[in-house]
Amino acid sequence: MNISCDFLIVGGGTVGLTIAYQLLERKISNKIIILDKEAELGLHSSGRNSGVIHAGIYYEPGSLKAKVCVSGAKRLKEWSIENGIKIKNCGKLIIPQKSDLDPQLDILYERGKKNGAVLNFIGAKEIEKLVPEANITTGRALWSPNTSVINPINVISVLQSKLKSKGVKIINSVKDFKPNKKTNEIELTSGQKIKYGYFINSAGLQADKVAQKFDVGMDYRIIPFKGIYWQLSKNCPINIKLNLYPVPDLNVPFLGVHFTPSAKDNSVFIGPTAIPSLGRENYRLFENIEFQNSIIDFSFLAKQYLLDIDGFRKYVREQAFLGIPAFFLNSAQDLIPSLNRSHLKRSSKVGIRAQLFNMNTNKIIKDFLCLKGEKSLHIISAISPAFTASFSFADLVIDNYLLKNINKS
Ligand SMILES: Cc1cc2nc3c(=O)[nH]c(=O)nc-3n(C[C@H](O)[C@H](O)[C@H](O)COP(=O)(O)OP(=O)(O)OC[C@H]3O[C@@H](n4cnc5c(N)ncnc54)[C@H](O)[C@@H]3O)c2cc1C
Structure with missing residues (x-):
């Protein structure tokens, strides 16, 4: 049976679900359909992330991330x-893992303050009180009291049941579809047609491919970066009760x-970790390897390395090989020097970042990116902190893209 709706959302991660939620809350429409290719929601980034509710520190003032992170975090906490x-x-401590990184703390402080984050410097005594085993390189660190942690799966499941109870139709296991831009409808492989007033692409790791079905974003490509987690083992005498972060390389997100x-x-x-992945859904070693795509991805990354675009060589030196346990341990020891191999056990948790690149300019896309088509919007970059910011990002998408277009039609 063919069906129709005002808003057809492809991708039921936090981005798609919160857009639907805000469309309902703001009484813009209650004729909303969400399609997802999986049998259940939360199987990709939104269900596999660290669950950190970020405080808005890292992002360039003026960027979309900076605009929505602080308010989004507050709203996600209140809603939860x-x-x-x-x-x-539990808060967050950012410590310079090497003494030459100390000046970066000032840059982060300035950025955080401009973005509206609550932040302050603390000295060696306070650092030691919070994390006695921390590597105190320069005697100071940044303290973010508002950084929190949540289980992201809980957020997805409450959003899903609230939407369903308010009449949003969520259709799972939709493996593929063909758009017809002239009639504003898509056809599923089953032959069913869905007519839409407006199409929203929030397909995460596949968002570039969905956009390109609509001839949008042809210069862009998502390259997957794998995030492997370890855990402190039961015999580890070190207990860390807060988020402990290094000073990041601000050239990469x-x-x-x-x-x-x-x-x-x-x-x-x-x-x-953030290591180049052999597939967008290559969560386990030999699962979903995409040979042809990987050749394109790795050739592109090799070019980034050779030309050292956006300081890519530094990223490769510091982060590309952290899949090797000894290198990973070294990196963790930059923050806690007394850690040893027996203190770590491999976690089953793995997430894959949907990192967008512009293949024409060779630029890494650090901010969120939304591209407009005809009666369609394609959110092709919704990397971290899109989970944290989701409610405010949803409102930004509605105000800046959807309402303007609906009013025009
Ligand atoms: C390892 C890791 C750690 C992170 N840590 C944090 C953190 O601590 N804090 C934070 O704020 N952010 C974090 N992030 C980022 C955050 O998880 C993402 O920004 C956010 O989840 C993106 O949500 P999304 O809805 O765009 O994508 P997703 O959650 O990936 O959802 C996309 C959905 O689209 C569906 N889909 C894809 N293609 C199709 C198709 N063709 N048809 C139908 N459905 C389709 C998928 O099945 C999926 O359900 C992390 C990300 C990773 C990978």
Whole structure:
């Protein structure tokens, strides 16, 4: 049976779900359909991330990330409390893992302040009180009291059940579809047609491919970067009760190996890495390897390395090989020098970042990116902190793209 809706959203991660949620909350429409290719929601980035509710520190002032992170974090926390989802309000410490990185703390402080984040410098005594085993390289660190941790799967499942109870139709296991831009409808492989007033692409790791079905974003490509996590083992005498982060390389949108306490229990995750992946959904070693795509991805990354675009050689030196346990341990020891191999165990948790590149300019895309088509919007970059920022990002998408277009039609 053919069906129709005002808004057809492809991708039921936090981005798609919160857009639907805000469309309903703001009474813009209640004729919304969400399609997802998986049998259940939360199988990709939104269900596999670190669950850190970021405080808005890292992002270039004026960027979309900077605009929505602080307010998004506040709203996600309030909404989660209202809906009975547990949050660990443990704060975050950023320490320079090498003494020459100390001046970067000032840059982060300035950025954070401009973005509206609460931040302050603390000295060696306070660092030692918070994490006695921390590597105190220069006697100072940045303290973010508002950084928290949540279990992202809980957020997805409450959003999903609220949307369903308000009449949003969520159709799972939609493996593929063909758009017809003239009639504003898509045809599923089953032959069913869905007519839409407006199409929203929030397909995460596949968002570039979905956009390109609509001839949008032809210069862009998502290259997957794998995030492997380890955990502190039961015999580890070190207990970390807060988020402990290094000073990141601001040329790339990966924050470096860090320690994150679980929102669920007392376990502590270490990671994630950001290593080039052999497939967009290559979560396990031999699962979903995409040979042809990987050849294109790795050739492109080799060019980035040779031309040292955006300081890519530094990323390769510091982060590309952290899949090797000894290198990973070294990176973790930059923050906690007394850690040894027996303190770490490999976690089953793995996430893959949907990192967008412009293949024409060779530029890495560090911000969120939304591209307009005819009666369609394609969110082709929704990397971290899109989970944190989701409610505010959803409103930004509605105000800046959807309402303007609906009013015009
Ligand atoms: C390792 C890792 C750690 C992270 N840590 C954090 C963190 O601590 N804090 C934070 O704020 N952010 C973090 N992020 C980023 C955050 O997870 C993402 O920004 C966010 O989840 C993106 O949500 P999304 O809805 O765009 O994508 P997704 O969650 O990937 O959802 C996309 C959905 O689209 C579906 N889909 C794809 N293609 C199709 C298709 N053709 N048809 C139908 N459906 C389709 C998928 O099945 C999926 O359900 C992390 C990301 C990773 C990978």
